Amino acid sequence: MSIQSILQSIQQYETVIIHRHVRPDPDALGSQSGLAHMIKDTYVDKKVYVVGEEDERLTFLAQMDDVTEEMYANALVIVCDTANQARISDQRYSLGAALIKLDHHPDVDDYGDIQWVNTNASSTSEMVYELYEASKEYGYNYVMSAQVARLLYAGIVGDTGRFLFPSSTARTLQIAADLATYDFDRTALYDGMYKTSPAIARLKGYILQNFTISSAGVSTVKLTKETLEQFHVTPSQTSAVVGLLGEVEGMLTWAIFVEEDEQIRVRLRSKGPAIHNVAAKYNGGGHPRASGATVYSKEEMEQLVADLEQVTIDYVRK
Structure with missing residues (x-):
């Protein structure tokens, strides 16, 4: 992988369409939309779009564009934060003239003309910041605005669990500190990401x-x-309770x-215990710990629990 080749490709194409994974989280949206705004601010004549299904909980972070199939002709497509192709939101990603994969998950699918996968990064948003830094080194001079800083900061905060997860390195904290110097409301951002509705509070109980x-x-x-x-909660809203049992x-x-x-x-x-291989076995993926x-049946559900039990037992025995 060459960061320089990514920067060259972005400069080359007049149209850039950026995807991310289904069921987006703050890092998926932060890296996707943060990169999009950074490219727009740097190359004001380029056409830059973000696509994927909306999540009502996170529209305060970013909203998607309407993109037709015709717009993919001669476009550069970038996929952020997605290890396997089946989980890319909007499967038209393959219609572009060139494809870049930008991700920090353990590699699952080998896809893209250019791939940058860094499992040591706390988040793909952290990688987008590194792309910004590299643009200065190679003379592309990307623009960092308060809007971009807000999106990347949200992505880093989300994927590090507010800097509590082991993925938060000294480098992560340095980047977050730099992003925090830009003029955006961090308190409002935290409120948007972590506020709990009465319905979710009751579901937690x-x-x-x-x-x-x-x-x-x-x-389980x-x-x-x-x-x-009964609790007036949608399936997508259950992401708010996933960390509770920890x-x-x-x-x-x-x-x-x-x-x-x-x-x-x-x-x-x-x-x-590393659980991402269990997830990959059942039409999913992700990080070793998240x-x-x-699954599509009670039997598959029971088998997944058995597999989860086994990796946990193996971890304890080590």
Whole structure:
């Protein structure tokens, strides 16, 4: 990988379309939209678009553009924060003239004409900041605005759990400190990212009353459609409760199963065991300690729990 080749490609194309993964989180949106605004601010005549499904919880961060298939002709496509192609939001990503993969997850799919994968980065937003720094070194002189700083800061905060996760390095904190010098409201940003509605607060109470934990330290909770309706919570809103069980003593890994119309969304977290390979086995992926998956039956759900139990037992035995 050459950062210089990424900068050269961005300069070369008049149209740039940026994708990210399905079910976006702050890092997916922060890196995607932060990079988009940075390119727009640097090359004012370029046409730069962001695409993917909207998440109502995060529209305060960024909103997507309407892009037709014809707009992909002769366009550079960049995919942020997505290890495997099946999880790219809007599968038209392959219609462009060239493709760049920009990601910090463990590599799953080998795709893209240019790939920059850095698993040591706390977030893809951190990598976009590094692209900004490299642009100065190579003479491209990207512009860093308060709007871009806000988006990248949100991505870093989101993927580091407010700097609590081990992925937060001294380098991460240095970058965050630099972004914090720009004029955006960090208090309002935190409020938008972490505010809890009464419905979510009540759902958290339900989870704390109904979780199970095995002797190995594996916990599971199933949120049926009826339960979600009872608490007036949508499946996408359950992302707000995924970290809750990490506060329970003795918990090593946990899975929250969220029932949808034709599938069961699985939110996986860990306090040590690597769970991303389990997620990849069930139509998902992610980080060693934070991943997502999808299953389609009770049997698949039970098998995933068994696999999660096994990786946790293996971790404890080491």
